[in-house]
Amino acid sequence: MSEAFRRYGVEIVNPQWTSSVVSEDPPQVVLSLWHHNFSNDMARYVSSTTQWKGAGKPLFYRHLRQAMSEGLPLRVVVATSIDPEEVRKGNAQRAKDFEPDFSLIGRVVRLEDGSFELAFDRTGVVPGGVAADRASGRVKYWHVAEAVEAIGRPARTKEIAEWLANRYTKEDHSDLGANLSLLTVNDVNRRHYDRSRKVWRTDGDHPRDRLFRLGKRRATTYEVFRPHKQGHWDLQPNEAGVWEAVPLPLSALGQAQAEAEKQAFEHLPPLASDHDARVWTLMAVAQRQGQGAFRAKLLEAYDSCCTISGCNAVAVLEAAHIVPYRGEHTHRVDNGLLLRSDLHTLFDLGLLWINQDHTVGIAASLMGTEYETLEGCALRLPKSEENYPNPVHLAAQRRLAQERHGAS
Structure with a gap:
């Protein structure tokens, strides 16, 4: 909770029993409020306080009275609980998460001894300092992934911190634990740091699925996430509502991808020079586009336009096999699609398929994206x-894709 309040630029005192702070610059009251007491549109907050215990209650009321008398806006840290009924009974120490909702600005509507009511509008903006911190954080978590990759073996948090301190001397990595959680596929805490993400399956090639955690507590280490080695994972609540990291069964398409990743990461020769690197890059482009006559035939058949997007930039159009390449006999035009490079990738990963009526189908994990x-x-x-x-x-491709990802 303390970190959530800091994102408003304030420090909460005794977070074990207090849940409100008055800020001087800017003048406002920052409150921790339970998500389950908000209306569905987050416009109203009503709570009974008859079950409240401890010294935090009079302080909370004092801050609300100050907001009323001085016309101070209310800003919110939203708390969530796995068992709201326990909270209503007065057990506020149940497991919970804290996340600022910078869009909410509120006012006190009613304040009585045993209850209160607040009203909110979504007119707030992220504080300037917070925006800068978030921008910095986006850069920093990629540096954390870079550190683990550079160390090249399971690394302890201390080793990662030392590498970052030596490599990025001007960065503050006091939030290393949060950035590790954000990128670690089998860490249930990552959902606290990536609120916009709804699907936690790792077989959708999400860019932040980068690390894998081994061991517990002081023995915890982190290594680069490789599906062919650790398998694919998901985060799910169990029957008791507690979130867990769950290994996923590997489908035929997932197994193929894992094998491809294994070959890509473990069997390429070292690059001895910039020339070698450029040669390998051009070879990779050539392989993706499709060799020789097959791509030429598809360009002619589809009039040099992507069959899905209509893109006519030939440099990014690739020859996609529907049935994977198994020799020259699979270089038939009816076994190919001319696709823009990004769509080719989605098609090969099973995140996109073609329905029986020649329309496009996409996986559920692409809903909410530009695709x-x-x-x-x-x-x-x-x-x-x-x-x-x-x-x-x-x-055949559609069946494997939907088996793995499910239709939208």
Whole structure:
């Protein structure tokens, strides 16, 4: 809770029993309020205080009275509990999370001995200092991933901190624990630091699925997340409502991806020079685009336009196999789609497929992203029906993709 209040630029005293602070610059009252007492639209907050215990209650009331008399705005740290009924009974020490909601600005509507009511509008903005801290934090958590990769073996928090201190001497890494949690696929605390994310499955290639945690407490170490080694994971609440890291069963498509990652990370020769690196980069581009005649045939069949997006920038158009390449006989036009490079990646990962009616289907994990608009879009098909994508091949890819990710 203390860290959540600091994000408003204030320090809470005795967080074990206090839940409010008055800020001087800017003048406002910062309160910790339970999520379950808000209305659905977060516009009203009503709470009984008859069960409140301890010295925090009179201080909280004093701060509300000051807000009323001086016209101070209310700012909010939202607290959540796995068992709201226990909180209502007066047991406020149940497991809970704290997260500032910078959009809310409130006022006191009613203040009585045994209850109070607050009203809120979503007119608030992130404090300037907080915005700067968040921007810095985005950079810093990538540096944390960089540290673990550079160490190259399971590393303790102390080792990671030392590497960061030597490499990024001007950065404050006092939030190292939070940044490690944010990037660690089997750490349930990561959901506290990534509130916008709704799907925690690691088989959707989310960029922040970067680290894997081993051991507990002082024996905890972190290493680079490699699905072929650690498998895929999800965060889910159990029957008691407690969140847990859960290993996922590996589908046929997931197994194929894991094997590909294993080859990519473990079998490439070292790069001895910038020249070698450039050669490998160009080879990778050539392999992605599709060698020779196959890509040329697809460019001709699809009139040099991506079959999904209509993009006509030839440099980023790639020859995607529907049934994976198994020799020259799979270089048939009806076994290919001409796709923009990012769509090719989504197709290969099973996050995108083609429905029986030649419309686009996407995985649930892409909903809420810029790719959501592709759902239901009709393909731009070749002029010649003999070049249409083979329906049997499309059905096989679609079945594997939906088995792994599920339709939106």
